[in-house]
Amino acid sequence: MYNDERKGIEYLSFRRTAMLNRFITPQKAQNNSSSVERTYCIIVRKVNKFFGPKHVLKDIDLEIPFGHIYGLLGPSGCGKTTMVKIIAGILEATSGEAYVLGQAMPQLSLMNKVGYMAQSDALYGSLTAGENLQFFGSIYGMNKAEIKRRTEEVMELVNLSADLDKPVQAFSGGMKRRLSLAMAILHKPPVLVLDEPTVGIDPLLRKNIWAELYKLAVQGVTILVTTHVMDEADKCHNLAMMRNGRLIAKGTSQELQKNIGVQSIEEAFIYYGGQQDES
């Protein structure tokens, strides 16, 4: 079995197990239905995550309004992937809660509502791009006609229409990223969790992808995107800066810069990161 194929299967079974565990174990206390819940699509409360003795997420609090593009920004190893996996229902927090659409994650009934694009592509290498989409579409409960129609739309969006019938193992890294994005949006989920979606994608296509993310956000889709590319941070409606498992600053790019009198998000990141080191 090919490496990426194995990853795909691991991802699916992992996600299913996490969801099923949640399904058969008692639910954590749900948030009281409130205006907070109506305003925010994603709410994270005091989330901590340990891998063995390693404290990877530290008291994370996050609120993401409906229809916003929210950027989680930080250097490699700071905990971005771990955080978004908890929100997407793939990992469980050691303590604290993550709510998506008012439900504590992981939650089986939300599987269809959250489009998740993993940092490492979860694709079947020996299947064609079209077959991969068909497979995921059927998991999401889409019928054949729907899958066919959406496949055409999403493949055009990621500029892979001509590669529909090629086996994924012949794809470059950037093509796999694009197919992964196509898969995450195939079933039109109201929530998108994208882990470094534009890595290895050329600038023009990257621009197109961001344009599409804006379009989706205008339609009400809530998008959480991780990045360590600073110029992408400026494209998000809201940002959270992360360092060593902690959120060190939150706000719009403008706010974060204005608060401390700097002209770029890089400078802001260095400033807030430096503050964190001193405390």
Ligand SMILES: Nc1ncnc2c1ncn2[C@@H]1O[C@H](COP(=O)(O)OP(=O)(O)O)[C@@H](O)[C@H]1O
């Ligand atoms: N399954 C795991 N077991 C042990 N350590 C892990 C595991 N997954 C991630 N880590 C560690 O947690 C930290 C945060 O990782 P990650 O969330 O992938 O960060 P990022 O996405 O920001 O690069 C890193 O130090 C990483 O080595």
Ligand SMILES: [Mg+2]
């Ligand atoms: Mg990561």
